[in-house]
Amino acid sequence: MSTSLIGARVQRKEDYRFLTGAGQYTDDVELPHQSYAAFVRSPHAHAVLKKVNIEKAKKAPGVLAVYTGTDLANAKVGGLPCGWLITDVKGQPMKEPPYPPLAQGKVRHVGERVAVVIAETLAQARDAAELVEVDYQVLPAVVDAAKASKGPKLHDIAPDNTCYVWALGDKAAVDAAFAKAAHVTRLDLVNNRLIPNAIEPRSANAVYSRAGDDYTLYVASQNPHVERLLMTAFVLGLPESKVRVVAPDVGGGFGSKIYLYPEDVVVTWASKQLNRAVKWTAERSESFLSDAHGRDHVTTAELALDKDGKFLAMRVQTTANLGAYLSTFASCIPTILYATLLAGQYTTPLIYCEVTSVFTNTAPVDAYRGAGRPEATYVVERLVETAAREMKLDPVEIRRRNFIRQFPYQTPVALQYDTGDYDATLDAVLKLADVAGFPSRKQQSLKSGKLRGIGYACYIEACGIAPSNVAGSLGARAGLFEAGEIRVHPTGTVTVFTGSHSHGQGHETTFAQVVAERLGLPMEAVEIVHGDTSKVLFGMGTYGSRSIAVGGTAIVKALDKIVAKGKKIAAHLMEAAESDIEYDKGVFKVAGTDKKKMFGEVAFAAYVPHNYPLDKLEPGLNENAFYDPANFTFPAGSYVCEVEVDKETGATTIAAFTAVDDFGRIINPMIVEGQVHGGLAQGIGQALTEGCRYEDSGQLVTGSFLDYCIPRAGDVPSFKLDTRETACTHNPLGVKGCGEAGAIGAPAAVMNAITDALGVKDLPMPATAQTVWRSMHKAA
Amino acid sequence: MHAFEYHRPASSKDAVSLVSKKPEGRYLAGGQSLVQAMKLRLSSPSDLIDLSALKDLTGIRTSGSTVEIGAMARHAEVAGSAEVKKAIPALAALAGTIGDRQVRHMGTLGGSLANDDPAADYPAAALGLGATIHTNKRKIEADKFFKGLYETALEPGELITSVSFPVPKRAAYMKFKNPASRFAMVGVFVADFGGKARVAVTGAGPSVFRQAEMEKALSAKFAPDSVAGIKVKPDGLNSDLHASPEYRAHLITVMARRAVEAALK
Amino acid sequence: MTIKVSMKVNGKAASAEVEARTLLVTLIRENLRLTGTHVGCDTAQCGACTVLMNGKAIKSCSIVAMQAEGAEIMTIEGVARPDGSLHPMQAAFKENHGLQCGFCTPGMVMNALDFARSHPNPTEQEVRESLEGNLCRCTGYHNIVKSIMAGAKAMGGKI
Missing domain, CATH: 1.10.150.120 ([2Fe-2S]-binding domain)
Structure with missing residues (x-):
């Protein structure tokens, strides 16, 4: 097999349309008889809906309809489901309060949808939305996770606002290890709440056809099949066969577009009521208020060490904010995707983690790039670095003393790592970052009034949640496989259908490289199709860095079937035994002879089966495969961050950021580097600039880009990257996934660097200039 | 955005006469603040009187001791003007840091002063240089122009036509940006008129203000050390998510000292 | 009530009857159906709506269409060469x-x-x-x- 395409920096097939303005995002889709929706949103964080008067709005120019929660309830539209059932420490199921698409009786966060106005034009819909009169009886609110259990009750089903208390690990053994420890490092950490802010706002455009009694929903989604499944089976009570969901070009997701959102349900339902296409696109202010947020943990973490700095045990207590309602995967993020990662790259033999997840009067919280794993890495890597400082050990040395070096490795928190080489990535990053030269750079910085600090993070990630039966036993209400289909056309070109949606990751290129490589075809002969339930057989979608490991493998499995069938056809054509046929670089050959048939000839024979074993073989060349992985994949890496802090103002800049990752085998290094860059910027954003803030009353203070700071070009440096490779042992491509790594590893590296520069134990994220200045001020 | 009527008069006279008939009407200069406020439905004028066709509000003229800039001069124009760069480089530099490139292509001097955003940059230059604001009716000293939060001495319908900036011996503007909005969290403009110094602070209070203690110290000796030790009182300074009054007070001193250093370079 | 607005977009004359409150970006996207220009925020921060007006980059979400009356606008659709090759x-x-x-x-x-x-x-x-x-x-x-x-x-x- 040629290796020319795997590992090649192939330029992206999708770029031409994006660079010429020909991308088709959901808001670009304009349907015949289009109408427009505007949502009336609660200005209060917690209030009883005493009366919703829609009469004036209904009479406004251009208005087609105004609906409230009562209308949806009367029509038997259900609430939004949660996709993961967590069982608490007492064996009880988590509390699952109803999540109606339009509020019923009460509102529980600012921005919750109270009514929808649908009109001929968007301006008319927005004008009329102002005419909806809502009489609110305002209630006290609670926004902080730490205060939730004593705050005003949001849901009757959860009087103490607690969704569940969940734990992992052997508490007694961990407590015993702590009692004997030579040293204990303890940190109180806040993992700051983030607002995802993909640059394309959410959007949904639904149309109903009376002729077919069916619906088409265009929606900015990372996983159209999951969206359809949840909407039809749980909310609208429709057959899936009557709903087509199309996620066309999607302008970034980062988790926020995984979920089924109320607006998607409302426009779909309304499209039938009105027999019109109904479109809604979020204004950015609506995104801030109503997209699922991320992180928001309050944690006490402790690490027990022996006198040589060997880790003996870890004890972690976390309160996680779920917001006002359970978003689609909210419940599994601070549990299954968090506590299981607390071993990190280390041999810590005993780990206990207890998680209390609470409801508050804030937007729902769910997966955001990394989803649980950045929170875990932050706990582990802040603890490790702090322990090194407390014990006067080199932070690199303490890590080396505790690295896992034998694989497979069973952690005490359920996961089994298949492979890795943590020394390799650490060695490489120390060199690439010129850590040896740090002391002289530090002196240099001091001369210009800057404090320079260095920080490390060695992260582990678990990608592609699997296998489905294990996930199911842990509460998953969905499968976690992926589907792929290979359609070979009579002329030998190929269309690939994948359930892995692409919204920036470049699947149209990476997947085509895999297929072209495996079949020995040119890239131009391969087209990738995704994002349409009427085209793609099934899909679980794109999240958790799973696309290449799970979606890519499904494609490979289907390719294997194509080649197997091709061999049968070729054997017939060349009058040879099937077992003698070899396939290489697009050519079927009879082993040991010069007889051969090109891939295109075999494809043609399959569709024009004149000379064909019709008695033994179906015509056509089209195969699909479903792949359910045997295990997670475990990317890992080592990051080094250097910061410079302005002594006078507290302003902190990233002086250098170096990352060496092990993603297993890499298909397209150019695309992988881009993924790392983006993840690092989001991780640096979490550490330095981004922090969602609610007032105690529940008003969102950071409700626009004027107050919520996502990094700009001047806030991040050029990154230095490299990779090391240990191939994943349980998928045929040897791949692991790379989408979230940067966001997972960066926050700890940055905060370790800032605390090093300042000589303080801890500092809250985001470390804004004011926060850093206050810390220095206090120290002085 | 609420509905409104749009007008594009050909002369200042027509613009003023139009607005006098529309009590809820507003002048539209570059629109970089007004259109934003209207989009968020925070402002809902009945009429917009677009000033972009008014030739008499454009242009940059330098005499020996002053630079006069038309109210409709775009920030990019001022930033790139060879005349301004030569006469008052600090003013050109300040204009070059307002908002971002795209905003600087639309935003205007007159619009910025009339809006008097507490974190805008131009008010610091106007007050720091002791500029004179020319309107269709009168001349207003900068010291009497800025009245408070989004409040100026302009009467209803009064139109800024140009602004005259006295040319200082040296000057500089130093700004600490709000990380999110990129407006000034604290911006300090210092100007040395030879034995008489002016210091204007933006971003820190409800409106731009002069810092008397620093002016006195710099008038005595225009040197970084003159201001480096001055502790500003936080009382009355702005407080928000990004900066407390104490932090802003601290930044005023740091930015003032850095501005003096820059002016002396 | 509508008002007529005319300009040159990507070298071609374009005009539309719009409400005065129509933003330039709305005119470009909705009336002219040039959907390559995007809207990513409502506070003029993101720049996804950037177009050239008389050769200068501006944010088309931050001006009303009438402010571009008579102007030459270039959007992303007008950047590639006439034969489709990339600029x-x-x-x-x-x-x-x-x-x-x-x-x-x-x-x-x-x-x-x-x-x-x-x-x-x-x-x-x-x-x-x-x-x-x-x-x-x-x-x-x-x-x-x-x-x-x-x-x-x-x-x-x-x-």
């Missing part, structure tokens, strides 16, 4: 992987075109400063900066 700045974005989801890309390219005209050989620092009005959430800017530096060189000061 050097577009090509630089492709070669340097300066885009991922593509949503901010048109605004990035339009701003870069204007910037590169006055900066034929910009430094990294200058490029990063030039992007103050454009947000990207995918790329971490690393490759956007590389793209603009390469594109600017290839343009040689001319669009």
